[in-house]
């Protein structure tokens with residue numbers, strides 16, 4: 001079977017290398033030529049454990065980098081679209097990259113080639129937007145949606161050992177090709193209507209976001225009452241036998257709000273779907289509004305600890321979560337922005353992986369330090385914003401520094 005993958009970011013590169021590692025012949029293409037050149041040179045453009053080895057094993061063998069979309073699509077049996085689906089100002093998903101990517105292959109692919117959307121698209125999108133778009137171009141190809149559930153920082157493991165595979169299909173042609181492809185993965189394989197497949201992805205992300213906002217609200221409530229040891233209370237909550245040992249506990253914990261590429265845009269997109277259909281989702285709107293407030297509330301907490309505006313403030317952690325160099329929609333950027341807005345201009349930051357990416361993305365006038373120790377030696381007040389393991393115990397090393405533990409992580 002010959003596979004084409006469009007978009008070689010976190011999801012696309014993982015998908016391409018995952019299928020290549022299983023022995024399928026894969027051609028990958030990304031519109032970003034710099035990204036393609038890096039990958040062609042054997043370098044993964046972002047931090048993702050396992051991908052470097054997979055690239056080294058498969059590049060030039062089962063994984064080929066295509067020169068163009070046409071080159072990638074030529075003679076393919078299945079095309080996966082893994083391009084971005086960012087949010088529009090009203091929260092709804094922007095399908096421009098997706099439709100452009102589909103457009104770029106329609107004249108090349110044979111009519112039996114299955115077109116599969118792996119990008120996250122809101123319920124209703126395949127049936128109401130993608131399939132009509134393909135048909136309007138005169139193409140009769142089978143069209144399907146196959147949402148991806150991998151987590152950044154664990155892309156490779158999650159893709160190679162999925163807990164479930166969900167395929168939204170309307171015909172046997174798509175179903176048969178997907179069945180053949182995924183038989184090597186040994187996970188429960190569910191064929192559902194496209195709307196259901198899309199909804200399952202949003203069920204998952206909206207639950208995670210709701211748990212995070214719930215935890216943040218409980219932590220704020222605890223702050224309003226004297227003498228509550230918030231971190232300890234949550235850790236004891238996790239011992240409940242209905243929760244104990246479950247990975248979900250990492251989401252039932254307070255912090256400074258969810259960020260990253262997926263949760264903020266996906267929750268906003270689901271809200272937009274509901275509102276456009278005349279339903280106001282009260283819980284979802286609460287989840288969003290609390291999350292939007294979290295950076296400002298966190299910055300105020302840091303400012304209260306710092307006091308004078310001339311105080312040097314340290315920020316430990318810039319990526320949106322530990323174990324990743326992704327800074328998209330990172331709470332750190334918003335917190336620093338709110339501090340600067342509040343008149344704190346001497347800000348020193350350190351992140352083990354994400355400093356260059358953070359600087360390139362946000363261009364904030366802050367000072368980057370070579371280590372967490374340098375931040376603590378320089379600043380009287382230090383906020384822990386991303387819970388990197390290496391920050392554990394830093395409050396013991398610098399007992400005179402005022403730490404604001406925004407992730408309830410120290411101690």
Ligand SMILES: NC(=O)c1ccc[n+]([C@@H]2O[C@H](COP(=O)([O-])OP(=O)(O)OC[C@H]3O[C@@H](n4cnc5c(N)ncnc54)[C@H](O)[C@@H]3O)[C@@H](O)[C@H]2O)c1
Pocket residue numbers: 006007008009010011012029030031032035069082083084085097098100101104118119120121148149150151152261262
């Ligand atoms: N990042 C995650 O953890 C994750 C998890 C599950 C699902 N998703 C979803 O998967 C999709 C991709 O996310 P990502 O994090 O991999 O994004 P990304 O930004 O890392 O990668 C997207 C890639 O698509 C490329 N691209 C854009 N238009 C193109 C075109 N016409 N042809 C070829 N390439 C094109 C971009 O250059 C970019 O490299 C999104 O819909 C996202 O919501 C992401």
